[in-house]
Amino acid sequence: MQMRTYILYGFGIALCISGVAYLAAEYVRYLSDWSKLVCLILSINLFALLGRHFQEAGW
């Protein structure tokens, strides 16, 4: 059960990262400078918080 949860987590995270990467590659040139900065800050927070979540989970 635990293993299946982790696999689902892994899928979710992979999909999130690939989605963000796709958006960044296709549309980032259409964003204004302020939006790019906000997206960068949010991306850093996203990965930091995910890292913290897995640290707390004991990974």
Added chain:
Amino acid sequence: MATKGKRNFYLYLAIVCFVGIIAVFVIDGYLGVYDTFYVTAGEHEQEIAPDYWLHSERNGYYYPYQVGAEWGQTVRFRYEIDNRCLSSYSTYIHASLWKENRKLLDLFSEKRIIEPFHKTTAEWDLDSGDLQSSGFNIGEYTVRVELQGIERSIIVSYYAARSELAYPVYALPSAKIAGF
């Protein structure tokens, strides 16, 4: 239990950040000043959507949109500006006709103030008769439209008016059909 709650809290915050990134893309994509051209030459109306200008840039050069028109016809331009900003947008709309980097005539010039989330439309005609009377001939002309911080170019390519039909018309042998 408290550790699990804290752990989930980080996960929820990460999800909020992800949703935030998506929201920035959607909101930033929606907000802004968008301009659309509707060019009518002959019986055809062509729409030049704002996306065209985003995709027309190659290696720092903006490829202008090209419209074909018969010499003697009037080409009608309808220019719609959509202000999707939180503040009003004030600009001069200036349309002019150019050939070989030389301005031939002004087509439209007016100051417009567009309220937030409102549209405005400017219309003008390009009459080839005016060009003919000024001594210009069949060829390519550039319609340049300038707004505050935006410049658009549309090339109007005039071609000779056809005196005969573009496709052959054969008379049907009616007697033969009747006899069939």
